[in-house]
Amino acid sequence: xxxPDYLNQSVSSLTGIGSQTAHRLEKLGIRIIQDLVxxxxxxxxxxTRVYPINSLTAGMTVLICARVEFTDILPRGRKSLxxxxxxxxxFISLRFFHFAAAQHNLLxxxxxxxxxGEVRHGFAGLxxxxxxxxxxxxxxxxxxxxCLTPVYPLTEGLKQATLRKAIKQALSxxxxxxxxxxxxxxxxxxKQYRYPSLNEALKTLHxxxxxxxxxxxxxxxxPALKRLAFEELLAHHLSLRKARNKIKAWQAPEFSSDKxxxxxxxxxxxxxxxxxQQRVIAEIEADCRRHHPMMRLIQGDVGxxxxxxxxxxxxxxxxxxxxxxxxxxxxxxxDQHFRNFSAWFENFQxxxxxxxxxxxxxxxxxxxxxxxxxxxGIIIGTHALFQESVNFHRLGxxxxxxxxxxxxxxxxxxxxxxxxxxxxxxxxxxxxxPIPRTLAMLQYxxxxxxxxxxxxxxxxxxxxxxxxxxxxxxxxxxINSWVDKKRQAxxxxxxxxxxxxxxxxxxxxxxxxxxxxxxSVRVALIHGRMKSADKEAIxxxxxxxxxxxxxxxxxIEVGVDVPNAGLMIIENPERxxxxxxxQLRGRVGRGEGDSYCLLMYQSPLSDTARHRxxxxxxxxxxxxxAEKDLQLRGPGEVMGTRQTGQMHFKIADLARDADLxxxxxxxxxxxxxxxxxxxxxxxxxxxxxxxxxxxx
Ligand code: ADP
Ligand code: MG
Numbered sequence: 001x002x003x004p005d006y007l008n009q010s011v012s013s014l015t016g017i018g019s020q021t022a023h024r025l026e027k028l029g030i031r032i033i034q035d036l037v038x039x040x041x042x043x044x045x046x047x048t049r050v051y052p053i054n055s056l057t058a059g060m061t062v063l064i065c066a067r068v069e070f071t072d073i074l075p076r077g078r079k080s081l082x083x084x085x086x087x088x089x090x091f092i093s094l095r096f097f098h099f100a101a102a103q104h105n106l107l108x109x110x111x112x113x114x115x116x117g118e119v120r121h122g123f124a125g126l127x128x129x130x131x132x133x134x135x136x137x138x139x140x141x142x143x144x145x146x147c148l149t150p151v152y153p154l155t156e157g158l159k160q161a162t163l164r165k166a167i168k169q170a171l172s173x174x175x176x177x178x179x180x181x182x183x184x185x186x187x188x189x190x191k192q193y194r195y196p197s198l199n200e201a202l203k204t205l206h207x208x209x210x211x212x213x214x215x216x217x218x219x220x221x222x223p224a225l226k227r228l229a230f231e232e233l234l235a236h237h238l239s240l241r242k243a244r245n246k247i248k249a250w251q252a253p254e255f256s257s258d259k260x261x262x263x264x265x266x267x268x269x270x271x272x273x274x275x276x277q278q279r280v281i282a283e284i285e286a287d288c289r290r291h292h293p294m295m296r297l298i299q300g301d302v303g304x305x306x307x308x309x310x311x312x313x314x315x316x317x318x319x320x321x322x323x324x325x326x327x328x329x330x331x332x333x334x335d336q337h338f339r340n341f342s343a344w345f346e347n348f349q350x351x352x353x354x355x356x357x358x359x360x361x362x363x364x365x366x367x368x369x370x371x372x373x374x375x376x377g378i379i380i381g382t383h384a385l386f387q388e389s390v391n392f393h394r395l396g397x398x399x400x401x402x403x404x405x406x407x408x409x410x411x412x413x414x415x416x417x418x419x420x421x422x423x424x425x426x427x428x429x430x431x432x433x434p435i436p437r438t439l440a441m442l443q444y445x446x447x448x449x450x451x452x453x454x455x456x457x458x459x460x461x462x463x464x465x466x467x468x469x470x471x472x473x474x475x476x477x478x479i480n481s482w483v484d485k486k487r488q489a490x491x492x493x494x495x496x497x498x499x500x501x502x503x504x505x506x507x508x509x510x511x512x513x514x515x516x517x518x519x520s521v522r523v524a525l526i527h528g529r530m531k532s533a534d535k536e537a538i539x540x541x542x543x544x545x546x547x548x549x550x551x552x553x554x555x556i557e558v559g560v561d562v563p564n565a566g567l568m569i570i571e572n573p574e575r576x577x578x579x580x581x582x583q584l585r586g587r588v589g590r591g592e593g594d595s596y597c598l599l600m601y602q603s604p605l606s607d608t609a610r611h612r613x614x615x616x617x618x619x620x621x622x623x624x625x626a627e628k629d630l631q632l633r634g635p636g637e638v639m640g641t642r643q644t645g646q647m648h649f650k651i652a653d654l655a656r657d658a659d660l661x662x663x664x665x666x667x668x669x670x671x672x673x674x675x676x677x678x679x680x681x682x683x684x685x686x687x688x689x690x691x692x693x694x695x696x
Pocket of ligand 1: 271272273274277300301302303304305306307308432456457561563590
């Protein structure tokens with residue numbers, strides 16, 4: 001078959017694949033023949049050699065060739081069939097829990113068998129449970145294979161053998177002439193990194209010969225795997241750069257800055273901007289003078305003062321006659337922005353509105369109307385801001401806070417919003433989760449990055465201590481004297497993230513206990529299962545110092561700003577990622593006074609956990625912590641993928657392949673300069689239908 005399109009054909013065109021199998025394959029995302037080629041084994045079995053029985057240890061999965069000594073049904077415990085076999089070096093037991101009489105008859109004393117399975121400790125020495133086996137006529141007919149056996153991820157009803165056959169067929173159709181398997185990575189790059197060709201790499205991974213070790217396949221050090229992982233990461237990087245380049249063809253409103261107004265704004269603030277804030281503002285002003293949409297990310301540690309910088313950008317938009325949308329990940333945070341923006345823009349003849357789920361129908365109608373007709377200048381809300389039914393009059397700027405809570409896809413989809421007469425709004429996104437440079441190549445290459453690397457003056461470092469839960473009594477005592485000094489505190493109950501219900505329950509109990517132990521302290525509770533209106537009421541009361549101690553779940557993680565609250569107790573910190581703990585801790589240390597964070601762990605604390613918490617105690621720098629978190633727990637934690645599930649790779653594993661990101665930018669440049677025609681096919685190959693997510 002030389003038809004270049006065959007890899008594009010449905011899997012049902014292969015022999016042995018009926019509609020039912022095709023349907024099962026579809027559940028694995030396999031529709032066309034090409035998909036089969038990229039469906040890689042998740043592990044391998046080694047049937048390339050026969051192991052002598054005396055060389056076996058528990059945990060090995062091996063092929064042996066042995067003679068049956070005896071076979072017996074053991075009635076004890078769970079009924080099982082035991083068959084003892086031996087070779088010239090020793091003996092081992094085979095155990096079957098499901099067995100037919102026929103099996104008993106086949107495994108007769110003296111019979112020679114080849115047998116494959118995992119060795120483990122049994123009641124009497126080593127055994128293999130439910131091995132695959134064949135009766136063979138003589139030792140020479142014990143068939144070893146020339147390649148490692150691939151084991152593929154399956155789905156219900158799909159057999160390993162069926163999939164292996166289908167993939168074998170698909171591979172036999174592959175050759176260099178096929179467009180879909182072209183090597184889009186330039187030869188010079190393949191050579192420099194000693195990467196095999198795509199064809200070769202795929203063949204190696206589906207059928208590794210004896211020269212490839214199982215360990216190397218498993219730990220990802222095989223060049224074939226590196227090459228594919230690299231190509232996949234590169235495709236993701238390129239797709240974001242494509243999105244970024246596309247902007248150059250887009251129009252955006254021009255915001256020129258008017259000194260008399262911006263200076264009036266700055267003078268009306270209760271503080272002077274830091275140097276870093278001023279620098280970032282200048283970068284934003286330069287962006288907004290161009291005719292293309294700004295796509296800028298502000299990275300700055302918690303408390304570095306990103307909000308006011310975004311407010312400055314909002315001022316530029318308002319002055320040019322445009323509306324501004326401010327999107328926050330939670331209602332709590334949106335409410336806080338609403339109050340800050342309302343205060344900052346009090347004397348600037350603009351209406352700030354809050355589009356929250358809590359509005360009564362009539363109020364909601366009013367807000368929507370004011371947005372649509374343009375009387376509302378600044379519109380604040382959660383992602384609900386960008387629902388179908390919401391219309392803007394003249395949207396010129398979108399501000400997205402705590403961007404890591406929203407996924408890449410959401411961000412790219414948002415670019416298409418608010419388009420009017422081919423003019424698209426500027427975008428400013430903010431995050432307090434510092435991303436190490438290499439990961440930024442992958443996650444943010446569609447954005448320009450500004451960094452606020454300076455905290456407002458007068459902030460004292462937060463003193464962090466690590467204490468066992470047994471000292472809870474002392475801690476409660478400390479709260480008492482803290483509250484006596486008219487200061488406020490947080491008590492954060494963390495539990496396994498997966499169970500919000502349990503987390504809330506724990507917080508409820510803790511709040512009850514603390515209320516009982518601290519009769520003179522005003523204790524309140526806030527958690528994710530409360531109604532938004534109740535949460536807001538509590539937060540407002542806390543801000544107004546009508547509450548001394550706020551018992552909370554991790555809902556308060558992002559953005560909440562109450563400078564008088566300078567003490568935070570975090571229960572079970574050992575269960576959270578360092579970046580998340582750093583975010584939580586960032587709720588304190590926002591005012592002039594001293595601030596403390598007590599990490600109250602459950603004993604016993606493992607060495608690794610102690611080490612991790614130690615990093616947090618010794619550093620207040622989000623970037624340092626993110627780098628360490630990346631080393632210790634992998635990128636999921638740092639990038640917040642657990643919350644958003646945003647980056648999904650077929651082959652690459654960022655924990656394993658992070659080093660591949662080092663050259664991505666540079667190789668991306670080479671592609672854009674030397675073979676731009678390769679970019680789209682590469683993105684299609686790895687991102688499939690989502691390639692065009694920038695068009696969503
Ligand atoms: P984040 O960067 O974590 O979002 P915020 O924007 O919430 O931080 O700012 C934290 C606090 O610092 C707020 O109370 C804000 O008003 C205040 N702030 C911002 N910039 C300055 C500054 N230059 N000097 C003093 N306080 C500032
Ligand atoms: Mg913030």
